[in-house]
Structure formats: structure tokens, C-alpha cells
Amino acid sequence: MLDDYDALLLDLDGTVYRGGEAVPGAAEAVASAREQGVAVRFVTNNASRAPQQVAEHLSQLGFGAAVREVSTSAQAAAAVLATRVPAGSSVLVLGTEALADEVRSVGLVPVRTAEGAVAVVQGLSQDLGWRHLAEACVAIRAGAQWVACNVDATLPTERGQLPGNGALVAALRTATGVEPVVAGKPARPLMDQAVASTDATRPLVVGDRLDTDIAGARAAGLDSLLVLTGVSTPVELLAAQEELRPTHVSADLSCVLRPAAESAVGPRPQWTVLVEDGVLSAAAAGAGDSLDLLRALCAAWWAAGGGTPELRAEDGAAKAALIDLGLANS
Structure with a gap:
């Protein structure tokens, strides 16, 4: 590859x-x-950490990352803000000091209250609370532009899925009726x-x-x-x-x-996959693994139009593979 x-x-x-x-x-x-x-x-x-911090964390985990190899949604959000408001403007930062530093780096002034803010930028912070959201609500309702670093609803961790920035963006969206400009993926x-x-x-x-x-x-x-x-x-x-x-x-x-x-999505010789009358069926044609079946299923089903399929295993090998993928019950 x-x-x-x-x-x-x-x-x-x-x-x-x-x-x-x-x-x-x-x-x-x-x-x-x-x-x-x-x-x-x-x-x-994730806009909560500076590129240097991200690179250091990656290096600790064995990736040996350089700062230039890191691109964050905080950097992207700051760049978006720089094109939308005049230099020297006050920007209400909902997020960490790393996000505030990115705002500062493009010639804008990070603040923590609504007074005088012409824009709001929102990124993930584990310390964000109601009072911070209230300040942003006041600013947005007064006409401040709103840029969200990302709208990920959850954040995967070693403890499982936890609330992401998108969950908190949703709270402000509900409170203001406004949609943010999104900088991240x-x-x-x-x-x-x-x-x-x-x-x-x-x-x-x-x-x-x-x-x-x-x-x-x-x-x-x-x-x-x-x-x-x-x-x-x-x-x-x-x-x-x-x-x-x-x-x-x-x-x-x-x-x-x-x-x-x-790894490409497409047919696999080890699996026979058919779509008939809205039913997606699979049968073993050789010694294939479950991921190859998934790639073949996706290719056939997407070509047929997609949606939520009705799956059918034609033999024990296909049934076992579908169970392994979480596509069928044991």
C-alpha cells in the first residue's frame, strides 16, 4: 500500500x-x-492540545513524531477565524489554552467572556462547564460568528466512548438555534x-x-x-x-x-455474495476470512443501492464470519 x-x-x-x-x-x-x-x-x-504536546504524546507511545507532522482542528479553526474577522478582534475561546494560543498566533485576541467578542471558537476541553457555555450563548445570540473545531459526538478512550466536542456544540446549537462553521473533519x-x-x-x-x-x-x-x-x-x-x-x-x-x-472494498474469490429481492446473502467459496467477507458484502450492497440490508448466511462458514463481524447473532 x-x-x-x-x-x-x-x-x-x-x-x-x-x-x-x-x-x-x-x-x-x-x-x-x-x-x-x-x-x-x-x-x-481534537483541539485540546498543542501540536507540541501531541507530538510528545505520540513519541512517548513509540511514534517519534515531529511537531511539523501534526495538524490539529485548533490550527484549522484559527485559520478560518483569521479569514472571517479583522485582525486584533476579540474571540471568545471555549476550550484549552492550546486553542487560545492558536487564536493568538493568527493575530486575534482570545478572551473568556462575551463582552466585546466578535467571534466564538469552540474546541474540546474536559473542564468546560455551564458558565462557559452561557458566555458563548450570550455572544452568539448577540451576533458573534461561531467556529467549531469539530463536531465529533464522542471521543474514543481506553475507558470507552466519552463525550466529544460535538456533544457540547449540540448544547449551544440547541440554546441559540445557530449552526457553527466547522473547521475539522x-x-x-x-x-x-x-x-x-x-x-x-x-x-x-x-x-x-x-x-x-x-x-x-x-x-x-x-x-x-x-x-x-x-x-x-x-x-x-x-x-x-x-x-x-x-x-x-x-x-x-x-x-x-x-x-x-x-484491503480494497470489492469482490473476493473466497466468498460468493449475492443481492436478490433486497436480501444480501453470503456463502463460502474457499478459505476466506471475515474481513474479506465484509469487503465483498460492502461492494455488492453498495452497488445495489445500499441502505440497511437483510443478511442471510448460506452455510456455516458464512454464518461464523457474520457473527465475527457483529452482523449476525450467535
């Missing part, structure tokens, strides 16, 4: 690590990419920033979420790889709308060390 692409645009949470734990095989895959001259960018919707600003920093002509977007990573890749016209180490599941993948469908699917990032054809 590393022969086919000249850059890897890697999501962080759920793709290369989960909280304080590296995803198995991810560090080795990143090291191999660098050895082969493939550019690496860690592209994260699946919107274009963050992805465009990451691609531009690599000078790549054929980058591959890698992530664990259909609604952000894969949708962001599709919006930017880029190939994508969904890894099943984070949020999105085979059930969601099979039912995905066209704008959420990846080019490749794999258990984890280690697939980049193997031929691209192995």
Missing part, C-alpha cells in the same frame, strides 16, 4: 492510539512509511491544511470514523482507509451512505504494509 500512496493522513484517537495506549501495530506501520519516504501527518479533530479546512503541508499528489486518509475521517476524505476527493479500532463498526459500514464509504477497510493500520488490493 505504501507504494501506491505518497502520504498518510492519520487520525489519532481510535486510529493510532486510544487514550494512553498505542493501537497494536500502528507504530510499526508509521515507521515503515517514513522509511519508504511516505509523508506522515497526524490529523486530529469532515469539513475541508483541516484536511486541506494537512494535504498542503505534505506536497503529496496521492495521499491516503486513515481513520476510525465514517462521519468524520471517511466523510472528510470523500469531501476532499481523496482515497481513504477505515480501520476498525475505534468508533465505526461493520454494521455502520455496510449501511453507510455514499458520502461515508471508504476505499479500503482493515482491522488496523498494519494493512498499509501489505498490497492495497488486499
